[in-house]
Amino acid sequence: xxxxxxxxxxxxxxxxxxxxxxxxxxxxxxxxxxxxxxxxxxxxxxxxxxxxxxxxxxxxxxxxxxxxxxxxxxxxxxxxxxxxxxxxxxxxxxxxxxxxxxxxxxxxxxxxxxxxxxxxxxxxxxxxxxxxxxxxxxxxxxxxxxxxxxxxxxxxxxxxxxxxxxxxxxxxxxxxxxxxxxxxxxxxxxxxxxxxxxxxxxxxxxxxxxxxxxxxxxxxxxxxxxxxxxxxxxxxxxxxxxxxxxxxxxxxxxxxxxxxxxxxxxxxxxxxxxxxxxxxxxxxxxxxxxxxxxxxxxxxxxxxxxxxxxxxxxxxxxxxxxxxxxxxxxxxxxxxxxxxxxx
Amino acid sequence: xxxxxxxxxxxxxxxxxxxxxxxxxxxxxxxxxxxxxxxxxxxxxxxxxxxxxxxxxxxxxxxxxxxxxxxxxxxxxxxxxxxxxxxxxxxxxxxxxxxxxxxxxxxxxxxxxxxxxxxxxxxxxxxxxxxxxxxxxxxxxxxxxxxxxxxxxxxxxxxxxxxxxxxxxxxxxxxxxxxxxxxxxxxxxxxxxxxxxxxxxxxxxxxxxxxxxxxxxxxxxxxxxxxxxxxxxxxxxxxxxxxxxxxxxxxxxxxxxxxxxxxxxxxxxxxxxxxxxxxxxxxxxxxxxxxxxxxxxxxxxxxxxxxxxxxxxxxxxxxxxxxxxxxxxxxxxxxxxxxxxxx
Numbered sequence: 143x144x145x146x147x148x149x150x151x152x153x154x155x156x157x158x159x160x161x162x163x164x165x166x167x168x169x170x171x172x173x174x175x176x177x178x179x180x181x182x183x184x185x186x187x188x189x190x191x192x193x194x195x196x197x198x199x200x201x202x203x204x205x206x207x208x209x210x211x212x213x214x215x216x217x218x219x220x221x222x223x224x225x226x227x228x229x230x231x232x233x234x235x236x237x238x239x240x241x242x243x244x245x246x247x248x249x250x251x252x253x254x255x256x257x258x259x260x261x262x263x264x265x266x267x268x269x270x271x272x273x274x275x276x277x278x279x280x281x282x283x284x285x286x287x288x289x290x291x292x293x294x295x296x297x298x299x300x301x302x303x304x305x306x307x308x309x310x311x312x313x314x315x316x317x318x319x320x321x322x323x324x325x326x327x328x329x330x331x332x333x334x335x336x337x338x339x340x341x342x343x344x345x346x347x348x349x350x351x352x353x354x355x356x357x358x359x360x361x362x363x364x365x366x367x368x369x370x371x372x373x374x375x376x377x378x379x380x381x382x383x384x385x386x387x388x389x390x391x392x393x394x395x396x397x398x399x400x401x402x403x404x405x406x407x408x409x410x411x412x413x414x415x416x417x418x419x420x421x422x423x424x425x426x427x428x429x430x431x432x433x434x435x436x437x438x439x440x441x442x443x444x445x446x447x448x449x450x451x452x453x454x455x456x457x458x459x460x461x462x463x464x465x466x467x468x469x470x471x472x473x474x475x476x477x478x479x480x481x482x483x484x485x
Numbered sequence: 486x487x488x489x490x491x492x493x494x495x496x497x498x499x500x501x502x503x504x505x506x507x508x509x510x511x512x513x514x515x516x517x518x519x520x521x522x523x524x525x526x527x528x529x530x531x532x533x534x535x536x537x538x539x540x541x542x543x544x545x546x547x548x549x550x551x552x553x554x555x556x557x558x559x560x561x562x563x564x565x566x567x568x569x570x571x572x573x574x575x576x577x578x579x580x581x582x583x584x585x586x587x588x589x590x591x592x593x594x595x596x597x598x599x600x601x602x603x604x605x606x607x608x609x610x611x612x613x614x615x616x617x618x619x620x621x622x623x624x625x626x627x628x629x630x631x632x633x634x635x636x637x638x639x640x641x642x643x644x645x646x647x648x649x650x651x652x653x654x655x656x657x658x659x660x661x662x663x664x665x666x667x668x669x670x671x672x673x674x675x676x677x678x679x680x681x682x683x684x685x686x687x688x689x690x691x692x693x694x695x696x697x698x699x700x701x702x703x704x705x706x707x708x709x710x711x712x713x714x715x716x717x718x719x720x721x722x723x724x725x726x727x728x729x730x731x732x733x734x735x736x737x738x739x740x741x742x743x744x745x746x747x748x749x750x751x752x753x754x755x756x757x758x759x760x761x762x763x764x765x766x767x768x769x770x771x772x773x774x775x776x777x778x779x780x781x782x783x784x785x786x787x788x789x790x791x792x793x794x795x796x797x798x799x800x801x802x803x804x805x806x807x808x809x810x811x812x813x814x815x816x817x818x819x820x821x822x823x824x825x826x827x828x
Contacts (some may be wrong), residue, residue, distance in 0.1 A: 149595055150593040150595060151593055151594035152593060156594060159621060164594065164598070165598060165809055166595055166601070168605055169605055169608065169615045171614040171615075173580045173613075174579065175580055175581075175636070181605070181773065184617065185581060185616030186584065187616075187634065190511075190534055190535075194537065196581065196583060196616060196632070196634060198617055198618060198621075199585070199586055200585040200617055200619045201621075202587050202623055202624070202628065203624075204625075205622050205624060206621065206625060236529075236530060237519065238516065238519055238530060238539065239519055240528065240540075240541040240632060242541050242542070242543040242630055244543055244548075250493040250494055250495060251494035251495070251498075251499060251504065251507065252493060254504070254508055255507070255508060258508040258509070258572060262512055265512065269516070270511075270516075271519045272512045273519060273521070273528030273539060274527065275541060276542045276543045278543045278545050278548055279548050280545055280548060281547040281548060281626070282547075282624070284545065285628055287543055287630035289539070289541055290584060291530065291539060293518070297819075301743070302728075351659055355580055359556055362711050402652040416559065423555055427777060480778060481541045
């Protein structure tokens with residue numbers, strides 16, 4: 143029936159976000175407990191004294207991961223990080239997780255055990271309970287679908303929509319390393335294709351591999367913010383890349399932004415590999431994605447308190463919507479931020 | 486890395502349930518709000534005055550549906566039914582839903598719009614809010630992953646584990662029709678393969694097609710049970726087939742069961758097509774699955790109250806664990822119920 147349609151719009155014409163907007167435009171939320179549906183990192187459900195957070199992610203073999211170089215145990219760990227990162231991005235504490243898997247005949251029980259070992263290690267590390275899932279045969283590759291549930295006090299929830307004029311734009315960790323790690327793995331895969339006993343060269347770039355193969359969910363930051371009683375005015379996790387994710391904040395908060403190129407946190411290893419590959423480390427930082435760091439805004443008056451937490455950089459500030467989202471280069475020129483479309 | 490392992494156990498050796506048991510054996514739940522994890526229709530989370538229910542399902546093209554004859558709008562509707570049926574099976578009211586999709590290049594926006602139209606119609610029919618999802622490209626077929634959230638009063642939750650000796654085994658609707666509908670669609674697909682303009686013959690079997698292509702979630706039964714203040718001692722939805730699902734109740738409740746062949750509700754159309762195809766309608770009823778009816782137990786004293794609701798059949802009763810789960814034929818002989826393994 144797919145070919146019967148007279149009109150056909152390519153998904154790439156809309157982009158991922160445009161597609162979701164279009165597909166969900168006619169849906170109306172009617173349950174009293176539903177506080178927020180599609181459009182933020184997680185859905186928000188009233189749960190008596192607090193708010194319940196719900197978020198779901200899909201990881202598909204051949205698109206989101208390549209088992210040639212991605213060990214199954216690491217994949218299991220990463221699946222948990224990807225899922226709970228959205229709960230953290232609402233300033234919440236992840237508590238439960240469901241994992242559904244579609245598996246083809248090439249996988250044995252021992253393979254899946256490795257995958258679940260990684261899931262278990264991550265669940266233990268982040269204090270999350272695996273509470274359900276579905277298992278299906280698959281005619282093709284491995285499919286992972288995760289749903290994370292978390293909680294947050296009503297007064298502490300951080301939406302994408304709360305950024306205010308002059309708020310500081312803060313970022314945790316560093317950017318672009320996961321993306322450079324992926325490039326390194328892809329390069330070594332190509333170099334050793336067909337070799338029976340590949341000996342890939344990763345010396346000096348272990349940090350980049352770790353960022354790609356074992357990303358960290360920033361539960362520590364959420365706990366530090368809570369301990370310091372700091373509530374971000376807006377927050378998002380860096381899964382699509384700084385440019386795309388900051389544009390989401392601007393769109394939801396109806397504001398602009400100015401971020402400064404020389405304040406972007408980029409690791410030494412990211413610079414080094416970018417140089418070796420003749421790539422631009424700033425592009426990796428802006429568009430690389432999969433860092434799973436947090437991007438958030440706080441009122442200007444909180445600068446000292448936030449900096450005192452450590453591991454957080456202020457990279458710019460919120461401006462009026464009319465000025466757009468700009469990257470300011472060291473020579474003082476403005477470059478409008480743009481985001482790649484559907485991946 | 487998949488081939489490196491010395492030991493390899495085929496998934497089919499464990500079966501789906503055995504696989505899940507094995508993979509999740511070492512997971513420990515630590516959150517105070519987690520009341521029940523893996524092992525029932527839905528996870529149970531404390532939500533202040535009530536309980537929150539969480540359930541997830543995966544539908545994969547080529548395994549769970551065939552787009553040759555499954556219209557996308559119907560698939561969207563069915564995805565919602567599959568997801569919320571697990572919430573109903575805990576005696577809960579479904580409230581929220583997330584839907585993630587993996588889509589390959591063969592799908593245009595209009596195709597996905599059809600899918601979401603079906604999702605929307607079902608969400609409206611059952612009063613469920615679509616609150617999130619993830620969209621990914623796919624190198625192969627269509628992947629759907631749904632997570633449903635619902636609520637239930639603490640005193641009304643129905644686990645699989647609560648069936649007691651002499652409880653009545655009740656069933657809603659009829660069994661095996663969805664399975665016979667699938668057989669009919671597969672037969673017509675084979676008959677018309679390669680035809681430019683197929684004219685499949687479905688006359689007289691519209692009911693079977695509807696049961697396969699547009700299944701019903703029994704929210705009406707849950708509401709009727711609540712109105713009559715009847716709380717089932719145990720409940721499960723009929724997704725895998727009566728035999729498999731009743732065995733789940735027996736396993737969780739540590740009990741046996743006796744059900745009577747001549748009390749199984751089987752539709753006239755199911756009998757008719759089974760005869761035409763030289764198939765056994767009882768096998769369709771026991772092992773067909775995908776009926777999305779409810780199987781539940783109530784104390785013997787409630788028989789009159791339950792029968793007064795209408796549309797419910799009592800097919801047998803709960804026995805001691807040592808007697809096993811038996812199907813009693815009209816001539817009085819017992820046949821032990823068995824369930825097919827991993828699908």
